[in-house]
Amino acid sequence: MAFSVNFNGVELSGMVDGFTAITRNIGSSWNNSTRNRLRIGADFINSSIGSKSITVNFIANVKKDRFVTTRNNIASFLNVTEPAPLIFGDDPNKVWYAVPDGTPTLDESSFYQAIGSITFLVPEGHAYSTYTNVLNSDNSGGVDGSITTNNDGSVDITINNQGTLPTWIDLKLTNNHDNGYFGIAGVNGSLELGNREEVDGVTIRHSDVLYDSKTDPKFSKFVSAAGQPHPEWTGAGTNGTIGYQEYNYKSSNGQQKTMKGVKLIDPGSQTGFRGGMAELVLPPDSNGDSGAVNFYAWFRLFTWTTALGQTGVMQILFTDKNDKFVAGYGTLKDDKTGNTGTVGFWIGGDKKRQWKHIPYVANNGEQTGLKDNNTMLNDNRGQLDFAKQGATLGFYWKGGHQTIVVPELEDVAIHKVKFFFGNWSTNPRGTMTHMVIRDFWCRKDFVNTWNDLPNRYKNGSVVEIDMASGNVSKDGISAITEVVNGTEPFSIPPGISQIKIIQSSWNNTPPDVEISWKERIL
Secondary structure, eight states: OOOOEEETTEEGGGTSSEEEEEEOOSSOOEEEEEEEOSSSOEEEEEEEEOOEEEEEEEEEOOOGGGHHHHHHHHHHHHOOSSOEEEEETTSTTEEEEEEEOSOOEEEOOSSSOEEEEEEEEETTSSEEESSOEEESTTTTTBTTEEEEEOTTSOEEEEEEEOSSSOBOEEEEEEOSSOBOEEEEEETTEEEEEEOTTOOSEEEEEEEEEEEETTSSTTOTTOEEOTTSOOSSSTTOOOBSEEEEEEEEEEOTTSOEEEEEEEEEEEOOSOSSEEEEEEEEEOOOOTTSOOOBSEEEEEEEEEEEOSSTTOBEEEEEEEEOTTOOEEEEEEEEEOOSSSOEEEEEEEEOSTTOEEEEEEEEEOSOSOOTTSTTOOSSSSTTOOEEEEEEETTEEEEEETTEEEEEEOGGGTTOOBOEEEEEEEEETTOTTOBOSEEEEEEEEEEEEEEEEEEEOOOSBOTTOEEEEETTTTEEEETTEEOGGGBOTTOOOOOBOSEEEEEEEEEOTTOOSOOEEEEEEOOEEO
């Protein structure tokens, strides 16, 4: 097989008839810097590898009238504006990037044979392998090296550079988990991308709605608590019945209306103070935790007597998991001759009691001139709320919250809500015509929830680093701004060396790693 010299993809052997010599010498030129000493010798400063010259001598066995063609072809062949690949047939795995240097010669003094020479300059002074080495999980453990993934999300790489000079790698990292940082360290330097302090997420506080009658319009989750002790009043009968009802009534202005909600159906068989009770057991929050130290309830009530002397009690009572009383909001009318009722705020703790009772006229709000006219609990209104924030209890009434601090309730969690409706069996005037819970919802506040933040390197994103040029891309888009100041690309030395890749501290899933490089040879 004929010897070949291929430059810029063109075979010189196709233009000439043979090569008489190729001068490649050993390695390249070494340039040493010294500084003369005062009298004898010099001090060494540094050494660098310079450019390299390669000379090719050839013959062209052509007739003299065809030397013009040879000259023109070779001149065209050599006409490049930047270093081009130069490959010799005896060393096909090595490519020099060269340009013609000086004046190529062609001695035409012989009629039968022309003798010529071409000198190439290799500015870099070294060659590259014509092939690209690729190291990934598929060939890990082979001649190119190995890739080891670790449980902490880091990757250890052993890389075998079989060239004689340090070289630059292309690194491809495919994220298998959200990630905010890459630290890449080798023996010749380190490169960092992203933000070491970037977090995967944050714990935020939010509120969980635990119950809403809008999604349970017939209050089916209010289950009977008949026979259970009343949390606040010892001795009160609770074996009556309360439940959801829809009924028609005529409002104070004569308009026909329909009322829907929870009310007393049967006060029970006991004598004295008696009634019925139901309970709502609060479901767990979004973390699966039961009970609410910080709690809010909103409800809409309706009270209206249609005859003087009617009496009745309607309470919303909040208890802990052992049914111990925490607080309550309700209405009480024990006036057996007139039409005065009270709204009551009850508190638990060491001094369990009715903290406040505020009078109002138990009409339907039609007597606008009355000082205590029922502006809050008539059929057009009724919106009230209760809040527990640690030790602070708050009760809404007429445009504001009335609060009290009960220190011993600071860490007490509300687990149940009990609903009591009652009356006195001895009252001949009967029970208030309208005592209704029309709407009810409640929530747990300050629930700690993990909020996953979007990270700069999402699961599946691909980061590519060209160590030679310093270019960095993420999913094909330049990401050079993500290089951490003070770090820079690095080369790998000849022989076997190590590379360590770490990620965000919270990411324990290693990325897929692929490394490619061309060897550099003197």
